[in-house]
Amino acid sequence: MQESESILEAAIRAGISINYGCSGGSCGLCKARLLQGTVREIRPHVFSLPESEKLQGSILTCVNTATEDLELDAIVAGSVHDITQQEISVKVRKVEQVASEVFKLIVQTPRTQRLRFLAGQFVELKKDQRTSGCMAIASCPCEDRLIEFHVRKKDDDAFADYVSNTAKAGDMLNLRGPFGEFVFDEEANRPVILFAFDTGFAAIKSLLEHITAQERELPIHLIWMSCGQDGLYMHNLCRSWNDAFDNFTYTGITLKESLQQLAMDVEASRATVASHMQEVMQAYSDLSEHDVYVSAPEPATVLFKQICAEKNVLAGRFFAEPVRGNEDMTCLLTLQKQP
Numbered sequence: 001m002q003e004s005e006s007i008l009e010a011a012i013r014a015g016i017s018i019n020y021g022c023s024g025g026s027c028g029l030c031k032a033r034l035l036q037g038t039v040r041e042i043r044p045h046v047f048s049l050p051e052s053e054k055l056q057g058s059i060l061t062c063v064n065t066a067t068e069d070l071e072l073d074a075i076v077a078g079s080v081h082d083i084t085q086q087e088i089s090v091k092v093r094k095v096e097q098v099a100s101e102v103f104k105l106i107v108q109t110p111r112t113q114r115l116r117f118l119a120g121q122f123v124e125l126k127k128d129q130r131t132s133g134c135m136a137i138a139s140c141p142c143e144d145r146l147i148e149f150h151v152r153k154k155d156d157d158a159f160a161d162y163v164s165n166t167a168k169a170g171d172m173l174n175l176r177g178p179f180g181e182f183v184f185d186e187e188a189n190r191p192v193i194l195f196a197f198d199t200g201f202a203a204i205k206s207l208l209e210h211i212t213a214q215e216r217e218l219p220i221h222l223i224w225m226s227c228g229q230d231g232l233y234m235h236n237l238c239r240s241w242n243d244a245f246d247n248f249t250y251t252g253i254t255l256k257e258s259l260q261q262l263a264m265d266v267e268a269s270r271a272t273v274a275s276h277m278q279e280v281m282q283a284y285s286d287l288s289e290h291d292v293y294v295s296a297p298e299p300a301t302v303l304f305k306q307i308c309a310e311k312n313v314l315a316g317r318f319f320a321e322p323v324r325g326n327e328d329m330t331c332l333l334t335l336q337k338q339p
């Protein structure tokens, strides 16, 4: 643990979904029982545990730090059903153009009202009554108060238009969530294939950063397919993961056509997408031991699922999520219309 870091902060950083609420010593939701080790109080708090619970070793993890290795009995979120939805006013920290048509938006939650979520979930962001969107969280819960989103420019989308044209640091947004069940199966200890199409990379990045924060030794293969020159807008980050992690493989696939060009020749587009998928998946003859996580428009998900099914992926081990904020991605909706 870092100096003066609370047990709660250390747990979040390590990818452990420990129960909490205010994170500031007022609600009592972070209560845990100390089984072994010693702690030191580092912050004042208004919530007081009953004496009887203190005698049994109960502590508030948000106001205590560990002075040695600890063993705790704490409530940990095992599924999305253990996470309550919140409504939080968040501040825009940064808007960065990461590709000609993609923006990275970072918002910050207040110190006293953090967002509790599981990697892979999404939220609704609202600027005003007419400007809102459902966006996949692109960061890991271990990032604590900073939450990242990837927004593709779209003419007919008020929220995408706001992010790409007028959003600036200091703007206040209303955040509601989290939503969705596209989360990592913590119980599984199986090799993982992650497939993202375009800004579907956001949800996949969140999952990947969560898995690596836990320092699991799982083989992971990240496959990211996108369109045009700068479609793989975080290609260097993916390559750095390739260098940093053992058992990690990254395959970036750039389709030379733009999304709009793909939409103009449906049959050719479908064949192109499928052939790139087939080529990268040639490395696998049997996926019965793998878990597959996909964030892509539905037609691309269907193509990828067919390929995985031919390689024996188990029905319950293929997890899919649409590309939030871009569910109507033009070219691939067109692909869906093919027989």
Ligand code: FES
Pocket: 020, 021, 022, 023, 024, 025, 026, 027, 028, 029, 030, 031, 047, 060, 061, 062, 063
């Ligand atoms: S999270 Fe509310 S008291 Fe610790």
